[in-house]
Amino acid sequence: MTTYVALLRAVNVGGTGKLPMSELRAMCESLGFAKVRTYIASGNVVFESKLSETSVKSRLERCLETSTGLQVGVLIRTGVELAAVLADNPFRSAAPNRTVAIFLDAPPPTDTLAGVSGQQTEEIALGKREIYVHYGNGMAESKLKIRAAKAGTARNMNTVAKLAEWAAA
Numbered sequence: 001m002t003t004y005v006a007l008l009r010a011v012n013v014g015g016t017g018k019l020p021m022s023e024l025r026a027m028c029e030s031l032g033f034a035k036v037r038t039y040i041a042s043g044n045v046v047f048e049s050k051l052s053e054t055s056v057k058s059r060l061e062r063c064l065e066t067s068t069g070l071q072v073g074v075l076i077r078t079g080v081e082l083a084a085v086l087a088d089n090p091f092r093s094a095a096p097n098r099t100v101a102i103f104l105d106a107p108p109p110t111d112t113l114a115g116v117s118g119q120q121t122e123e124i125a126l127g128k129r130e131i132y133v134h135y136g137n138g139m140a141e142s143k144l145k146i147r148a149a150k151a152g153t154a155r156n157m158n159t160v161a162k163l164a165e166w167a168a169a
Helices: 021-030 053-068 079-087 157-168
Strands: 002-008 034-039 044-049 074-078 099-103 123-126 130-134 153-156
Touching: 002 053, 002 079, 002 153, 002 157, 021 034, 021 044, 021 053, 034 157, 044 157, 053 074, 074 079, 079 157, 099 157, 153 157
Parallel strands: none
Antiparallel strands: 002 044, 002 074, 034 044, 099 130, 099 153, 123 130
8 A cells, every 4th residue: 555645736725626624535535545634624635545646646536526526636646755845845944834845747847947937035946746935035925926836736844744744654
């Protein structure tokens, strides 16, 4: 069994994609996932499965659409991969609540940094299948736009650390 972390895109953020975490847990269990746990209300779930990452992703996306009528993007990482995201954070000395990993399905395009607009004090670095951003002045006033991040989903380093901890347990 592989431990996976599923990160749902645009769930319970800004009044969109309302999904109680109890429903998400039930969906995951209906798919045969084991040891299902959700973390905070923004669509983070840790579980075990014998399926491949691709199968986990497609089955969970289909189940979400069938159950809620919403097309919810799901980004998947193994527990080992999530631990590596945390370890590879180039902004480890920065406040974890002001640093995010934007999770993508594939490596960031080579022209990712060229497609950035509105950058002020933010620092950006590319990971394996992530884009790291440190918002020195916080996210509230940021005008940063990263074209390559459009289909991704962001989690701050506090959330990444908790999910990595759960996945390792």
